[in-house]
Amino acid sequence: MDKIKDKVSVIIPVYNSEKTIVQVLDSIKRQTRFDYICEILVINDGSKDQSEELIQNYICEHSELPISYYSKENGGASSARNFGMRRAKGEYIAFLDSDDLWMPEKIEVQMKILLQHREIVFLGAGYEDRPFYIMTKRIDGLYKATIKDICKKNFPVTPSVVFKAEAIKTLGYFDEKQKFGEDINYYQKFCISYNYYYLPRKLVTIGFQKDFFGATGLTSHMKEMHLGTIKNLREVYMEGHISKSFYYEMRIFYWLKYCRRCVRRWFRDCISKGKKVE
Template sequence: MGKNINEIKFSVIIPAYNAEKTIYRALKSVTNQTFVNYICEIIIINDGSTDETKSIVEQFKDDNIEFNIKLYNKKNGGVSSARNLGIKKATGNWIALLDSDDEWLDNKLEKQIKVIENNCNVDFLGCNHTDEIVRIGGHPINKLYKATVKDLCVKMFPQTSTAIFKKEIFNKIGGYDESRSYCEDGQFFLKICEKYNYYYMPEKLIVYDGGRRGFGVSGLSGNIYKMQKGAMENLKELRQRKAISISFYLLMIVFYQVKYIRRILICKMEKNEKNTDVCK
């Protein structure tokens, strides 16, 4: 791996906590990239794992010496502290985020690099993680789209493992809020969207957590109540910074409550269906 003629260098940041079942697939999806020469390093932050995550990464590193793989071990401090440490250690001028239970499609970086090479004003770029079309106010996003803060309030996108952004953004606005465990990605992304050119391409280029839904299933996203609380905190912070009007703020409070109730009902219905299937 090394820099190319356009001086685009990616540092891939992978936080990992007890990821022994998925970390190999995540790493392999990076080394399989068609535009792998744009990657200058792969940084894994082992966030105090108590399983075999560390040894699996070390073995992968030994088996793939042609890649610049860096492993940092730290006490458990949460995913935000892990991402912050990884980005601080990064030497690339672009950051690519990847969670340890997600995988990139082989052409993920290739597709995104072609977009930023053809659109010099892009500071941040994400893509889709499902086959579902992202819609804002009922309007589908079916081409390269420059998002606004209001857009992200209505629909938080993209998913973390799809995101790439210039490292200078992190240097200027700071990193993730390490006191937060829920919706910290949304909080960070909203700060970026306020001040930089925040773009989205509607193509699915990753496999998210084995293809599962993004709420009410597993991990941190399984706690719908705390996800709702985190989203409300993000909204409140936006209003405090006067990034949104009071009328829009009040409208979103109602909208978030309706969305919260909908998610609870969806999860209950699926749980009841599962229990019914077990009884058959």
């Protein structure tokens, strides 16, 4: 399929997102440079709520928007993203999850960088209004990350990502069997085969109607997330991209980080139960 020059295909996997999907689509509609967007691919991944009805109504009410709607059996976020990637027409691909929002200037800021620096294949951005650190190293401007950087700190978040669609020919697609850490598993391939840039500026809001440490969020699967991170690290090591000593340093670091999160979660649960008792 021929790519459309300098245009972006937006891919949104949707699963039981009736409470958020309208706001998500609105955040695309409000982009200051919407003209860079050639299509919005909404993939309903087997939702059982009113997501489909809301999306269809939104399309009818905003017929001027280039929204293409697809419905498929549930296969997970990676399956839905792959579905969209196989149908995307744009030269660039951007992801947006169905419970995240783009800041109005998101596409404008990133496309300005990508068009000024044609060598950039992968570009991510931030989701917090605070300085960005990789361990003790502070990142203040556009930054070309190394594979060690990504091992030290898994970044960026998926709704901030924009990358050249042509890279798919070399890298393939998301691993649909991996359910946790699958995004970094895919993104680290860009760093190895192409390049990996990061802009430390908040351009997205993640989980805007969800407690990030809540029972319904990904952090309720801390063990699975930890194991996914270890899998990603092991693959990079087995492929010879990091040393044995660095690999084991990171294994220890990840274990300590996991223990810290478990303790924080335990304290949070205790406080929550205490409030309920009162």
